[in-house]
Amino acid sequence: MNLLDKRSLGLGLGAAVLACAVLPNVLSAYWIYLAISAMVGAVVMQSFGVIVGRAGVMSLCQMSFAAIGAWVVLRLNVAGAPGGLLVWLVLGGLAAVPVGVAIGLPALRIRGVNLAVVTFGFAVSTDIVLNADQFPGAEDLTMLERPEPFTGDAGYFVFTVIVFTVIAVALAALARTRLGLSWYELRHSERAAAAHGVSVARSKLAAFAISAFIAGVGGGLLAGQLSLVVPSNFAMGQSLALFAVAIMIGPHHPEGAVLGGVFGAVMATIMEKAHLPQDFGGVLFGAGALLALRGGMSQTDLTRTRKRERAARKLLEDAAGPDDALPAPPAPPVRAVPAAAPEPAGERRPCLDVRGLTVRFGEVVALDNVDLAVPEGAVVGLIGPNGAGKSTFIAAVTGFVAGYGGTVELDGRPLDRLGPAPRAGRGLRRTFQTTAIAPELTQYEYLTMGAGRRLPRAEADELLEFFGCPPGEAPVSIVDAGTRRLLDVAAAIAARPRAALLDEPAAGQSAAESLRFGARLTEVPERFGVSILLVEHDMELVQATCELVTVLDFGHVIASGPTRDVMDDPAVRAAYLGAADVPAS
Template sequence: MSLTERLAGDRRALLTGLGAAVAACVLVPALLPAYWVYLAITAVVSAVIMQSYGVIVGRVGVMSLCQMSFASIGAWVVLRLNVADAPGGFLVWLVLGGLAAVPVGVAIGLPALRIRGVNLAVVTFGFAVSADIVLNANQMPGMAELKTLERPALFEEDGAYFVLVVVVFTVIALGLALLNRTRLGMSWTELRHSERAAAAHGVSVARSKLAAFAISAFVAGVGGGLMAGQLGLVVPGNFAMMQSLALFAVAIMIGPHNPEGAVMGGIFGAVMATILEKLDLPQDLGGMLFGVGAVFALRSGVSQTDFTRSRKRERAARAFLKEHQATAADRPAEPEAPVAPATVATGEPALTVSGLTVRYGRVTALDGVDLTVPRGAVVGLIGPNGAGKSTFIAAVTGFVGGYRGGVALAGTPLDRLSPSARATRGLRRTFQTTTIAPELTQYEYLTIGAGRSLSTEEADELLDFFGCPPGRLPVSLVDAGARRLLDVAAAVAARPAVALLDEPAAGQSAAESLALGRRLAQVPARYGVSVLLVEHDMDLVQAACSEVTVLDFGHVIASGPTGEVLADPTVMAAYLGTADMPVA
């Protein structure tokens, strides 16, 4: 589905959000007392900073505890430029403050390329502690001279400044929404669920993570500049490390990667205590609300706004699916065209693996394995559990380093390349266990897999060919068997030279598995993609594969035309014991 078509589907939400922003700009300055307008500014400034958590925590799933430190950089730059009477004025300084935080964000993001989870949280929190020490040891610009920051002439009054911060929040929200529809934005969603799957789709994990840190630092820096504009002068306590920790907890609970979540986070994180005091409500109520939200997030595994959005999306998808099924039931079933038995391809090698050896300590998982996938062929790789099949795919696609031997695609060596680089060169794979982000639609997942924007017609053709449900359905409504088919469709959508499929028929019935085998046999001619198929289902292997290689304890024990190999007594003894094997 094209970017334009996807944005058209979100038009109602976009107009609703813009309408809410316009209404706030009109009503808040006109109806609220001055102090409440000031609180509203605080909430929106905090919501801008929450959007930085939305990028790094909500979209990418990285535990960053130093966003307020990035905000302090933005505030410092704005105040320093104010002291120097630099040209450009506040709005230019605001952008420069955000840009100044970017290189620091990238530097903090570098450890994220090797560590994750709690260890990364410790690193980012360590930076927040260091920033606290530096800020407390040095005055913020303007404090010594008592030179306060003057707002632009149009925004001197709090009511007008509220409009400015709402406009900035809205522009950032729109920018992030557009970014979320690009391959980079969707890759962030995939990274949150599986870095390995993202790399297998040609996504550079390093570039995507560093881009997320850079963009989140920019947004936080802008938020810090807005805070300086609100207060005139700021002190280190405005950016204390515990502020970062508290807002991180709010981000996990509410989900600031959704605009409404950022607004709720801004209100809850910045002004909830003051609002309760002004309404003569006990402060414990805020703690109770936070506790309920935290328990909900822990129980459901998603933020409040994610949960609300997913329920709404699934209701709409179920209604669409019901209508689609009713329409499909009225159409006569088309008989499946017979597929000729697979024939041995004689084309040039698409993939050449020579002498592949993988050792884990003293254990040899693969020992000098040779395998060739001819251009235009479907080749099988079979063997009993523990034979080394998955290790073979992982090594060939770059997920296992330090192997011996060579891997070449169309004669070009790939051994020094990362998994994402190999995928970009034309070597795609699937995994035994799917880790597709449930909030993505199938169209969006195909876009990630293809590495380019697909037309609706092209995406529908792929989904129909592999027997997947309609592309508008979110993955959360797709069963496990259909998700595996979607994985195969995404690998083929990229039109790679070779697709390595690791047990794609898992979760399929016997009839579905046989149908998949027939479809895979057509993939080289239909899509120009050669296939290496790892499977246990012999009916599928015989339906799809022209050649088969058999592994046993990391050694190749047979290789050749499918019928001959499966009839080999050595293969039957290693793979099926003494039982007879039907041969097509």
């Protein structure tokens, strides 16, 4: 946990203690009631923070999960079940979990507006079911007793603050785990998450389950506040309004959840004092959500990002010191073949072996019977003009293209029946032409995500220094595009895979930067035990780093073998290199 996170946690806990000590003694009964409503709303907003703020899924049915939690709490109260409200809250949250998972299943196939329609349909169905019958205890006015010593409104406010704080701390701890980090990746790119070995299905369903649990707890708290609830307390319109607030404020941060709860609690009072229709509050929330979507960042995200960037820029300045004005050192010498190679690459056992790979998109044959092997401890190049099928080759080999012909083997084990995440878990990693790194992550967090394990700080520092990246505490939001590509490569290597497939990692770099990157790349097999397949258009880089090269043209292999021999092949010069000579290194 970095210094900023520790300070935020300390400030948050201090604010919670202060609120419990001061507010019940200074607020009137009416404002205490509104404060309870704000904290109950803040708990429900935390459920939006998980599914909307972290995972980036459009869910419009969180109040339906809250209704399930309230129903279970009231039913247990009527039945006189042991444990009291505290235990019933947990049971109400757990009752919402299987429903949350069921609602999350469509998210494995659809997303965006289509998924929002599905979740909103569930909210409508819940409204119909709730209005068909009353909540338990409503007919005979069975009141819900609050736990000791929180029976009064002032005490119950303290109780809601405690519940909110416990959930906030648990979510903060979860955010630092692989599951929590995977949600941020899902929000920006499901393909990148799968390439890092994340099971997109499990991660999404976990987000729905945890958010449903929190919403169910929030519904139980509302039942404890009102003792008796009615269907209108969980109307589908409330889910819409809270969703808009979530987009606008960002409830995946505790302060955002509290602000969302406060807005929901006092908006009706503000509209009444201003002599405006109650529905006008929803219009304001919708307008704020549109502005946040246009800016691409919620208000709390914007505030936190600015703080982290200010701290990180000072860190970068301190790390650079007085030498930052000096010119960059000259590019280190590069060699075509690593000196430590015990034998020619063509005579080594293949780490990655692709045979007869054929990919068709309708009538278009993108790859036609392509053979390619990456020997152990080698850097192998894959080149060809735009549209030759290079990226399609990487996508098919790493499992992002289904239904291909041929075989893909890693260390002699077939991978053809596996999807992207299992292939990544077996030791086959890739990068993409366009990076999609969550900007709110630090470089340390992104390397941890790529490694798929808790990465020791010393190991992360070694990787960052090796690839020429800034200090690991720097957030990705202040890292330039070229460095992000290097960070992507570092994340792939951090997993210590058997083979890494790099799709144009040097794009956008200067000639000197490209040569420095090439020098590092030739050391990767020996230093980290990772064989490399490099897709590049920079012929100088390819000749400087690759022992073997395969050339594609219109999905066909037109040449394959040692780099110098391939570059001298007349067919390669005619089809790809043209008439101009390319200097050999």
